[in-house]
Amino acid sequence: MIKKSLAMAAVAGLVVAAPAIAEARDQIRIVGSSTVFPFSTAVAENFGRSSDFKTPVVESTGSGGGMKLFCSGVGTQHPDITNSSRRIKESEFSKCTEKGITITEVKIGFDGIVLANSKTHAPFALTKKQIFLALAKEIPVDGKLVANPNRLWSDIDLSLPAERIEVLGPPPTSGTRDAFVELVMESAAKQFPEIKALDKAAFKAAAHSVREDGAFVEAGENDNLIVQKLEANPNALGIFGFSFLDQNADKLQGATVGGVAPEFENIASGDYGISRSLYFYVKQQHVGTIPGIKEFVAEFTSDKAWGDEGYLTEKGLIPLPEDDRKAMMKSANGMSPLSM
Amino acid sequence: MTDSTARVPALRRADLSEQRLKRRYAAEKRFRFYGLAAIFAALAILGLLIGTIVLNGHTAFVQTHLEIPVFLDPEVIDPEGNGDPGALRRADYQGLLKKSLRERFPDVSGRRDRIKLYGILSNGAGLDLRAEVQADPSIIGTNQTIWVKSSDDIDSLVKGYIDRDLPEGDRRVKDNEIAWIDALEADGGVEKQFNTTFFTAGDSREPEQAGIWGAAVGSFFTLMITLILSFPIGVLSAIYLEEFAPKNRWTDLIEVNINNLAAVPSIIFGLLGLAVFLGVFGFPRSAPLVGGMVLALMTLPTIIIAARAALKAVPPSIREAALGVGASRLQVVTHHVLPLALPGIMTGTIIGMAQALGETAPLLMIGMVAFIVDVPGGVTDPATVLPVQIFLWADAPERAFVEKTNGAIMVLLAFLILMNALAVLLRKRFERQW
Known part of the structure; x- marks a missing residue:
């Protein structure tokens, strides 16, 4: 028992030393979305290299996880900035406000979600409605919702190949999946009067449920994995972020959606229908306490970073239109508070 | 039981012991074969795993470097002429390298093409040059040829990960970039060198500057x-x-x-x-x-x-x-x-x-x-x-x-x-x- 209590004392000693460690921090801490992670880290690295501040630490926690950490309070043990691949929710905002946090919202650009297949196969030309009919758990047939009977693409539309429907996509924990469901499944569901007529909860259930009979395969959070599986299986279609298509243009081709190809210009102009906005949120109370936050925001919103030819576009970010950029830069650098 | 068999020896069955023995030996042989097969299967899978990792990974230990002749302009590096370490640290070394590239390929014009040309260098190449200058400030004002890191796309090209026969639109590296690299290579200005950065640097978003x-x-x-x-x-x-x-x-x-x-x-x-x-x-x-x-x-x-x-x-x-x-x-x-x-x-x-x-x-x-x-x-x-x-x-x-x-x-x-x-x-x- 003496030895045990000795061990306890050692641990207790560490605990006493802890507050001294936790107090000082001279490094920006960023948490949040794994989609924004590649952009946030690129800015962090350039910021660390070109300024006298330390390079910020960027954690990839997912949008929801990041918000939770971000809104847990003011103080050096809490992060200064959170990235998000969707806008802050009202519930999250009120939680933040309760803790006395004032937020500045910065919209940084767009991310396209693409459906792509191997180049050894003919390219797909789809519409959102067709994607819904291929992937929804239940679809309306003769005015009633029934379990999705479509086995082949040609069951949906004769213009599509007579091949088994096989789509690899992200699991429900992923932000890409959330965005895909919202931008494709929900918007397509609204085109069916039978589903549109449902009450709110039933509509959500019908629009958000993806089939589980093998036509849709959850391939994991790692987009590179989906890319590899598509190479190995030319009959499959994959759902992932635009930057992965951009990097693997020699092996994969994007399906057109509603006649628009998933290309940089089309996503930037908003013609391509499946794109979402990316954000980061700054805790104003930490500006001035943690050195470099203002300068980091200035770096992120500078033309050499998020401009049309900035280093972030090289990483796959689709920039905002120029006027929006200017307005956003002003409000970001002025730290204008967000209200909802 | 024993005495009953003794009394009626005629009912004794034919001697099957040899057959049984054979079966037992066969079973043992089979078992040994299964065991060996299991071990070989495990070894094969392990070999495949390590084989793929080594095959895909051995090139991480080398990095393509480009030889760039550069004039270390004192106007740019040390405008005050007093060797102030702060000025040496902040100078635009990447700019010097860009200027050298422009001189090497004078017929490249137009903003987009120029940006492409600068892009064959790693955007950390300036840091390589800075390290040289900081190590020996006396080289300021002289002409030097130095080896700097190429960008990750050029590195992939030189390592053979990019298929030159694909149509241009499907490649990360375009025709003019390939032409520049081929021109440099003809002069012996492209070399795969040991990747010290990989073993000395922290993480980076640029693959060629990332280290463990x-x-x-x-x-x-x-x-x-x-x-x-x-x-x-x-x-x-x-x-x-x-x-x-x-x-x-x-x-x-x-x-x-x-x-x-x-x-x-x-x-x-x-x-x-x-x-x-x-x-x-x-x-x-x-x-x-x-x-x-x-x-x-x-x-x-x-x-x-x-x-x-x-x-x-x-x-x-x-x-x-x-x-x-x-x-x-x-x-x-x-x-x-x-x-x-x-x-x-x-x-x-x-x-x-x-x-x-x-x-x-x-x-x-x-x-x-x-x-x-x-x-x-x-x-x-x-x-x-x-x-x-x-x-x-x-x-x-x-x-x-x-x-x-x-x-x-x-x-x-x-x-x-x-x-x-x-x-x-x-x-x-x-x-x-x-």
Whole structure:
């Protein structure tokens, strides 16, 4: 028992030393979305290299996880900035406000979600409605919702190949999946009067449920994995972020959606229908306490970073239109508070 | 029964023993074949795994460099002419390199083409030049030829990962870039050199500037904390339970719980770390200190179980002999039992450490899955560890990170093999048979 209590004392000693460690921090801490992670880290690295501040630490926690950490309070043990691949929710905002946090919202650009297949196969030309009919758990047939009977693409539309429907996509924990469901499944569901007529909860259930009979395969959070599986299986279609298509243009081709190809210009102009906005949120109370936050925001919103030819576009970010950029830069650098 | 068979010998069946024997031999042969097949299958899979990793990863250890003749313009580097180190640090070295490229390919015009041309260099190439100048400021004002890193796309091209025969639109590297590289190569200005950056730098978003040193140092600090905490606690617990504790229901309960803890999924320890070390004690996020504490909790059961097995293997006669000549029970343990059990304890500890070295899940919860450029200088600095670095690179969209990922896996495997070899060596060298 003496030895045990000795061990306890050692641990207790560490605990006493802890507050001294936790107090000082001279490094920006960023948490949040794994989609924004590649952009946030690129800015962090350039910021660390070109300024006298330390390079910020960027954690990839997912949008929801990041918000939770971000809104847990003011103080050096809490992060200064959170990235998000969707806008802050009202519930999250009120939680933040309760803790006395004032937020500045910065919209940084767009991310396209693409459906792509191997180049050894003919390219797909789809519409959102067709994607819904291929992937929804239940679809309306003769005015009633029934379990999705479509086995082949040609069951949906004769213009599509007579091949088994096989789509690899992200699991429900992923932000890409959330965005895909919202931008494709929900918007397509609204085109069916039978589903549109449902009450709110039933509509959500019908629009958000993806089939589980093998036509849709959850391939994991790692987009590179989906890319590899598509190479190995030319009959499959994959759902992932635009930057992965951009990097693997020699092996994969994007399906057109509603006649628009998933290309940089089309996503930037908003013609391509499946794109979402990316954000980061700054805790104003930490500006001035943690050195470099203002300068980091200035770096992120500078033309050499998020401009049309900035280093972030090289990483796959689709920039905002120029006027929006200017307005956003002003409000970001002025730290204008967000209200909802 | 026996006398009935004796009475009616005519009913005796034909002698089948030979057939039975044959069957038994055949069964044994089959069994041996299955066993061999299983081992060969395992070896083949292992070979395939390591083969793919080495095949994809060996190129991570070299990096394409381009030879650029550059005039180290004193106007740019040291406008005051006083060799001020601050000015030397801030000067636009990338600009000097860009100017050299413009002079080398004078017919490249137009903004887009120029940007493409500058893009064949790594955007960290200026740092290479800066290092040269800082090492020897006397070269300012002279013409030098220096080797600088190429960008990751050019690196992939030179390493043969990009198929030149594809249509231009499908390639990351365009025709004019290939022409420039071919021109440089014709002059002997393209070379694959040993990638020191990979072993000396922290993480980076640019594949050619990314290194594993930051993660390796993070792993070192984390494992140090793990060892410092788990080894003494584990060994003391094992000694107490094995040598001193009475055998009753309480010690049984503790024993069962230790065995259970050894099988708890590691992410649970991460959750505990998040709730207790970060939540209650307020330790900093992403610190090797917390990572080490979490991993110590995880390795403790392994060490306790290994140490108890090692203590149990010391024959009782040694204890009895020591007690017989008047040693106290503490003396029996510290003078005789512990030294004899130490090789076994060490082996168990090293294997526990190797396990901790490969762990990522518990570190996810305490913020060690993060992008960290600076190499950590202490146990409270933000840090990441080798397996997390591999995880992050595997997720990166840039194709050039594939080889870095595999290269980092090779380094991690080398560490694991080294640690396990050390464990085997210790066992072989110091183990005693009674």
